[in-house]
Amino acid sequence: xxxxxPAPRRRRPWIIALPLVLLLLIAAGWxxxxxxxxxxxxxxxxxxxxxxxxxxREWSCSERALEGFPFRxxxxxxxxxxxxxGGDSFRISAAGARAVAQxxxxxxxxxxxxxxxxxxxxxTGQVYTASWxxxxxxxxxxxxxxxQRLDIVVxxxxxxxxxxxxxxxxxxxxxxxEAHARRRPGENGARDGIDFAFSLAGAExxxxxxxxxxxxxxxxxxxxxxxxxxxxxxSVKDRLRAWAMSGGVVQLQGFAVTTPKxxxxxxxxxLVDAQGxxxxxxxxxxxxxxxxxxxxxxxxxxxxxxVPIVGALAMAGKPGEVAGRKGVTxxxxxxxxALKLGKIPVGIVPPLF
Numbered sequence: 001x002x003x004x005x006p007a008p009r010r011r012r013p014w015i016i017a018l019p020l021v022l023l024l025l026i027a028a029g030w031x032x033x034x035x036x037x038x039x040x041x042x043x044x045x046x047x048x049x050x051x052x053x054x055x056x057r058e059w060s061c062s063e064r065a066l067e068g069f070p071f072r073x074x075x076x077x078x079x080x081x082x083x084x085x086g087g088d089s090f091r092i093s094a095a096g097a098r099a100v101a102q103x104x105x106x107x108x109x110x111x112x113x114x115x116x117x118x119x120x121x122x123x124t125g126q127v128y129t130a131s132w133x134x135x136x137x138x139x140x141x142x143x144x145x146x147x148q149r150l151d152i153v154v155x156x157x158x159x160x161x162x163x164x165x166x167x168x169x170x171x172x173x174x175x176x177x178e179a180h181a182r183r184r185p186g187e188n189g190a191r192d193g194i195d196f197a198f199s200l201a202g203a204e205x206x207x208x209x210x211x212x213x214x215x216x217x218x219x220x221x222x223x224x225x226x227x228x229x230x231x232x233x234x235s236v237k238d239r240l241r242a243w244a245m246s247g248g249v250v251q252l253q254g255f256a257v258t259t260p261k262x263x264x265x266x267x268x269x270x271l272v273d274a275q276g277x278x279x280x281x282x283x284x285x286x287x288x289x290x291x292x293x294x295x296x297x298x299x300x301x302x303x304x305x306x307v308p309i310v311g312a313l314a315m316a317g318k319p320g321e322v323a324g325r326k327g328v329t330x331x332x333x334x335x336x337x338a339l340k341l342g343k344i345p346v347g348i349v350p351p352l353f
Contacts, residue, residue, distance in 0.1 A: 031069070034103065037073075055233070058083045058085070059082055062078050063078040072101060078096055079096070080096065094113045095113075095117075107141045108140050109141075112136050113137075128159055129159070130158065132157045134153065134155040139151075149181065149182045153178050158173045174203040179197070180198075184226075186226070190227065190247075193228050193229070202215075203215055203218070220256045221255050222254045223250055223253055227243060228243065228248060241353045244273060244274060254266075254267055258323045264322065266282050267282070279336060282331070283331050284330060285320060286327050286328055287323065287326060290307075293306060317330035
């Protein structure tokens with residue numbers, strides 16, 4: 001009996017080629033989607049620049065390119081320049097900037113700026129230079145482009161007066177500077193506020209050292225400012241006036257300054273009335289601050305009237321710990337600009353505008 005062999009199966013080459021074809025289709029689709037999204041992002045950047053210009057902040061680049069295919073958007077800006085108008089006017093330029101956003105999270109942008117920068121006060125003509133080892137910003141917006149959070153980290157910042165000015169020594173240096181701001185929705189229809197945190201480590205300034213307040217200085221600040229959604233450039237006085245008219249309040253959760261010889265801290269709440277007068281309460285702590293104030297007064301950094309006020313407060317304070325050191329603590333009140341220790345007036349704070 002003859003055994004017949006089964007006929008060989010026909011090969012189906014399309015089964016082998018199908019995954020490759022699908023991969024090519026997905027790649028082509030993704031490429032088209034990225035190009036479309038990149039064009040949309042480029043248009044959004046132009047719209048954002050236009051909105052910023054209306055608010056008094058004009059941004060520009062000598063060259064701009066959008067790259068990053070396939071999984072991110074990477075904006076390259078050569079010779080970025082920021083010009084602010086209204087209030088204090090500045091022209092700030094840097095060597096370069098790079099902003100990156102992931103395709104799946106385009107509302108979260110991380111940007112880095114190349115050192116150095118040139119800062120020109122267009123009112124006084126004073127010019128400064130700034131340098132750093134790292135300057136990184138991270139911003140998060142909502143679906144309408146409204147900023148919700150901003151974080152800034154600067155390592156080894158150094159600020160100097162530009163060559164040709166009266167002084168060429170460093171004006172300010174530090175190991176690290178950090179600032180964090182988060183939008184806080186207003187309650188019951190009130191305007192939005194800002195949760196703000198700031199820290200400064202290892203700061204030094206020859207001017208402060210010459211005034212008898214040598215560094216390094218460490219600063220930590222945490223506060224909430226209500227009715228603070230107007231971010232247009234304006235002078236300090238105009239900003240304070242607009243903020244006061246909106247019923248803004250500063251809620252100071254913590255503020256601390258420490259140097260090798262002195263320390264101070266504060267908590268409390270402050271507001272400014274329609275006449276520019278300070279109101280509110282503060283819980284203060286001082287350690288070794290009297291000598292620093294006397295030196296600052298001698299060199300004209302602060303008004304001489306402040307020294308005896310602080311001395312009187314120190315005498316009336318209670319012994320306590322300030323930044324891990326022996327010091328004095330006390331509470332003060334501001335009532336329409338009058339500085340009071342308890343119910344006893346001890347000084348006047350001039351109107352802020």
